[in-house]
Amino acid sequence: MSDTPMSSGSPDDDDDPTLSFVPDDVATGGHRAKPPAPPGLRPPPKRRQRVLGMVQRSPLERKFARLGWRFAAPSLIVVAGVTLFPIAFSVAMSLSDVRVSSNGFELSGLTTENYSVLFSSERWRHALVFTVCYTIGTVLTELVLGTAIALVLERLSGSRGWMMALLLLPWAMITVVSAQLWAYMYNGVYGVLTSLSENLTGEARQFLGTPVPAMVSMAVADIWKTTPFVAIIVLAGLMMLPSDVIEAAKVDGAGGWTVFWRVRLPLLRPALTIAVLFRILQAFGIFDLPFVLTGGGPGDATESLALLGWQVMFTNLDFGPGAAVAASTAGLVLIGCLVFLRAFRARVGDEEGGT
Amino acid sequence: MLCVLTVLGSLLASACGSSGGGGSASVAPKDVGPASGHLTWYAINFGPEGFPQKLVDAFQRDHPGITVTYQAAPNNTDTMRATLTTEISGGSGSIDVYNGDVVWPAQFGKASLAMPLDAHLPDGYWDRFPRERADIAEYRGEHIGAPLYVDAGLMYYRKDLLDKHHLPVPKTWEELKRTAARLQRSGDVRYGYVAQWANYEGLTVDWTEMSAAAGGRTVSRDGRRPAIDSPENRRVLRFMRDMLDEGVAPSAITSFQEQQSLQTFVEGDAAFHRNWAYAYGEANNPKTSQVVGKVGIAPLPAFDGEKGPGKSAAGGWNLMVNPHSDAIGAALTFIRWMTGEKAQRMLAENGVIPARSDVLHDEDLQRGNPALKAAADAPLVSRPSGIARYAQLSHGVYTNVNGSLAGSASPGSALHAAAEDIERVLEGRAL
Numbered sequence: 001m002s003d004t005p006m007s008s009g010s011p012d013d014d015d016d017p018t019l020s021f022v023p024d025d026v027a028t029g030g031h032r033a034k035p036p037a038p039p040g041l042r043p044p045p046k047r048r049q050r051v052l053g054m055v056q057r058s059p060l061e062r063k064f065a066r067l068g069w070r071f072a073a074p075s076l077i078v079v080a081g082v083t084l085f086p087i088a089f090s091v092a093m094s095l096s097d098v099r100v101s102s103n104g105f106e107l108s109g110l111t112t113e114n115y116s117v118l119f120s121s122e123r124w125r126h127a128l129v130f131t132v133c134y135t136i137g138t139v140l141t142e143l144v145l146g147t148a149i150a151l152v153l154e155r156l157s158g159s160r161g162w163m164m165a166l167l168l169l170p171w172a173m174i175t176v177v178s179a180q181l182w183a184y185m186y187n188g189v190y191g192v193l194t195s196l197s198e199n200l201t202g203e204a205r206q207f208l209g210t211p212v213p214a215m216v217s218m219a220v221a222d223i224w225k226t227t228p229f230v231a232i233i234v235l236a237g238l239m240m241l242p243s244d245v246i247e248a249a250k251v252d253g254a255g256g257w258t259v260f261w262r263v264r265l266p267l268l269r270p271a272l273t274i275a276v277l278f279r280i281l282q283a284f285g286i287f288d289l290p291f292v293l294t295g296g297g298p299g300d301a302t303e304s305l306a307l308l309g310w311q312v313m314f315t316n317l318d319f320g321p322g323a324a325v326a327a328s329t330a331g332l333v334l335i336g337c338l339v340f341l342r343a344f345r346a347r348v349g350d351e352e353g354g355t
Numbered sequence: 356m357l358c359v360l361t362v363l364g365s366l367l368a369s370a371c372g373s374s375g376g377g378g379s380a381s382v383a384p385k386d387v388g389p390a391s392g393h394l395t396w397y398a399i400n401f402g403p404e405g406f407p408q409k410l411v412d413a414f415q416r417d418h419p420g421i422t423v424t425y426q427a428a429p430n431n432t433d434t435m436r437a438t439l440t441t442e443i444s445g446g447s448g449s450i451d452v453y454n455g456d457v458v459w460p461a462q463f464g465k466a467s468l469a470m471p472l473d474a475h476l477p478d479g480y481w482d483r484f485p486r487e488r489a490d491i492a493e494y495r496g497e498h499i500g501a502p503l504y505v506d507a508g509l510m511y512y513r514k515d516l517l518d519k520h521h522l523p524v525p526k527t528w529e530e531l532k533r534t535a536a537r538l539q540r541s542g543d544v545r546y547g548y549v550a551q552w553a554n555y556e557g558l559t560v561d562w563t564e565m566s567a568a569a570g571g572r573t574v575s576r577d578g579r580r581p582a583i584d585s586p587e588n589r590r591v592l593r594f595m596r597d598m599l600d601e602g603v604a605p606s607a608i609t610s611f612q613e614q615q616s617l618q619t620f621v622e623g624d625a626a627f628h629r630n631w632a633y634a635y636g637e638a639n640n641p642k643t644s645q646v647v648g649k650v651g652i653a654p655l656p657a658f659d660g661e662k663g664p665g666k667s668a669a670g671g672w673n674l675m676v677n678p679h680s681d682a683i684g685a686a687l688t689f690i691r692w693m694t695g696e697k698a699q700r701m702l703a704e705n706g707v708i709p710a711r712s713d714v715l716h717d718e719d720l721q722r723g724n725p726a727l728k729a730a731a732d733a734p735l736v737s738r739p740s741g742i743a744r745y746a747q748l749s750h751g752v753y754t755n756v757n758g759s760l761a762g763s764a765s766p767g768s769a770l771h772a773a774a775e776d777i778e779r780v781l782e783g784r785a786l
Binding site for chain 1: 433437440444445446462466546554555605606607608609610611615618619622744746747754755757758760762763764784785786
C-alpha cells in the first residue's frame with residue numbers, strides 16, 4: 001500500500017453507506033490522499049478512517065453514535081436481562097455445586113464435577129452421537145429436497161404464490177401439534193402408515209417401536225416440516241441470481257446441468273449457508289419431536305441432547321449436571337456453526353474473487 | 356470473555372456458601388398464620404371434567420373465610436413437575452397447595468420443594484389412611500404430602516369372550532397368556548394383552564408389578580444395592596418377550612402409554628388390559644367405548660408357583676404445600692378438609708379412589724363401583740421411590756426393559772445393564 005495510515009481505510013474494512021454522506025475530508029481535517037485502486041477491483045468505496053485501529057469520528061458522527069446508543073439502550077438492557085444473564089447463570093450453575101433450598105438456588109464452590117459426570121456418562125455420549133448424526137442427516141436431506149423444490153417453484157409463474165402457501169403449511173404448524181399428527185399416523189395399531197405398510201408388505205411395520213425405524217420416522221417428520229423453510233430461502237436466493245451470468249454461460253455453450261452445477265449452485269452459496277445455519281441451530285436443539293413421538297425411546301435410541309438436558313434438570317432435579325448439558329450443547333453448536341461458517345465463507349469469497 | 360468471567364465470578368460470590376447434606380428439615384419452622392385468606396391449588400384435572408372445581412366450591416361453602424383458585428396443570432406428570440420446580444425453587448409463592456405424584460415425596464423433600472407437614476397436623480391425623488399409603492408420602496421420617504387419592508393397577512378383561520368360550524378368569528400370568536392366545540385363535544379378538552410398555556415411568560410401574568408377581572425386586576430391601584439382575588426378573592422379562600414374540604401382545608406395545616393401551620382395549624381389540632382404576636369408567640363410557648358392559652375387573656395375576664393374587668403398584672397423588680406460601684394456615688385447613696370424610700366420599704362417588712381407609716372400604720360405595728372394590732382389595736407394591744434419586748433409577752429400569760422388549764438386548768444383558776445403571780444412581784454417579 002502506498003498511502004499513509006492516516007488517510008486510508010484498509011480494503012477489508014466494512015463500508016458503511018449510512019454514514020457515507022460525511023465527506024472523508026471532513027473526517028480527517030481536509031488532508032486526504034485517495035489510494036490507487038488495486039487492479040481488477042472496483043474502486044474502493046468511501047470508508048471510515050482508522051488510526052492505529054481506532055475509528056476517528058467527526059463530532060456529528062459521535063453525536064449520532066451517542067444518540068444511537070441511547071435509543072438502543074432499553075432493548076440492550078432487555079437483551080442482557082433475558083439472554084445474557086440466563087446464559088451466564090447457567091454457565092455458573094454448570095460450574096458449581098447446586099442445591100435447591102427453601103431460599104431458592106444455592107451455588108457453592110467452583111467445580112468441574114458436573115462436567116466429569118457428563119463426560120463419563122454413556123447416556124450423554126449416546127445423546128451427543130445421536131444428535132450430531134440426526135442433525136447431519138436431516139439437514140443434508142432438507143437441503144437437497146429444498147433446493148429441488150425451489151428450482152421447481154422458480155419455473156412456476158401464476159401458481160407460485162398458491163404453491164408456496166401450501167408448502168408453508170407444515171412449517172407454520174406448531175411442532176407439538178404436527179408431532180401429534182405424526183404420532184397418530186405412526187400409531188402401531190390404528191396408524192394410517194401402519195395399516196398401509198400392512199397392505200403393501202403383508203406385515204404391520206412398527207415405526208416407533210424399534211430403534212432404527214424410530215430414528216428414521218422422527219427424521220421424516222422433521223424433514224416434512226422444515227424442507228419448505230429451506231425451499232423458501234433457496235428460492236429467494238435463486239430469484240436474486242443475476243440472469244446475465246447464466247445467459248453468458250448459455251451463450252458459451254453450457255448445458256442445463258453445467259449451468260446448474262457450475263454457475264447457479266456456486267452463486268447460491270450465500271443462501272444455502274443461511275438455510276443450513278438456521279437448520280443446524282434448530283436441529284441440534286431438537287426437543288419437541290422426540291418429546292411427543294418417542295419420549296426418547298425405545299431404550300434411549302432417540303434421546304437428543306435437549307431432551308436429555310430437560311430430563312436431568314426437571315425430572316431428576318439435578319441442576320448442576322443439567323446446566324452442564326445445556327452449556328456444553330450451546331458450546332458445541334456454537335463451535336459447529338463457526339467451523340461451518342468459516343469453511344463456507346472462505347469458499348464464497350473464492351467464488352467472488354473468481355467472477 | 357473477561358466480561359463473562361466477571362459475571363460468573365460475581366454470581367458465584369453472591370451465591371450462598373452452604374454445603375450439601377441438608378434434608379427437608381432445612382425448611383425454617385414458620386408461623387403458619389391464620390386459617391383464612393386466599394389459596395391457589397395447582398393440580399391436573401382428576402375425576403370427571405370440572406371435578407376439582409366442584410371440590411373447591413364445596414370447600415368454600417364450609418370455609419367461607421378462605422377463597423381457593425383451582426389452577427389446572429398440564430396433563431403430564433413430568434411437565435407439571437418442571438413447572439413446580441421452576442416456580443418453587445425460584446422462591447415463588449404463587450402456588451400454595453399442589454397435587455404431587457405418589458413417587459415425588461423423597462425427591463421433593465430433598466429439594467425442599469414441599470413442606471414437611473407432621474408438626475402442623477394433629478397426632479392421630481395419619482391413621483385415617485392405609486398404613487403403606489401414608490408411609491410412601493414420607494421422606495426421612497416426615498410426611499411431605501397428605502394422601503389425596505390412591506390408585507392401583509388392575510386387570511381388565513373381556514367378560515363376554517371368557518363366557519363365550521367357558522374360560523375362567525386367569526389367576527397366573529402363564530394362564531393369562533394361554534387364555535389370550537386361545538381367544539386370538541378363535542378370531543374373536545385381535546390381540547391378547549395390552550399394557551404400558553413404552554419408554555417411560557409407566558413401564559417401571561408395570562415392571563414393578565410383574566416383578567413382584569414373580570417374587571423379584573428392583574432394589575434390595577435396604578435400598579442400597581440393585582436387585583434387578585435376578586433369576587426371578589429374568590423369568591419376567593423373558594415372559595414379556597414371549598408375549599411379544601407369540602403375538603399375544605401387539606408389537607406396538609413398546610410404544611404404548613396408558614392412552615394407547617386403553618384405546619386398543621376400548622376399541623374391542625384386546626382381551627386383557629392392565630391399567631389404573633380410571634380405565635373402568637372409560638371402558639364403560641358409551642361415547643368412546645365399543646365394549647360397554649363387557650368388561651370385568653380382576654386383581655393382577657401372579658406367576659406360576661407364587662402366591663396370588665399379584666400385587667398392584669401403588670399410584671395416586673398427595674397434597675403438598677409450597678414452603679414459600681403466604682397462606683400455610685389456610686393450606687393446612689384445605690388439606691384437612693380434602694382428606695376429610697365429606698371430600699373423600701365425593702371422590703369415591705366420582706370414580707376416584709379415595710385415600711381414607713373408612714371411605715375406601717365403605718360397602719355401600721363399593722357396591723356401585725367395582726373398580727373401588729377391586730382397588731380397595733388389591734395388595735400393593737411400591738416403586739422404590741423412597742430413594743431421592745428415584746427418577747434416575749426408574750430411567751435405568753424402563754430404558755433397559757424397553758430396549759430389551761424392542762429387541763435390542765437379550766433379557767439377561769438388559770437386566771445386567773439395568774443393574775449397573777441402578778448402581779451408578781445409588782452411588783450418585785449417574786447423569
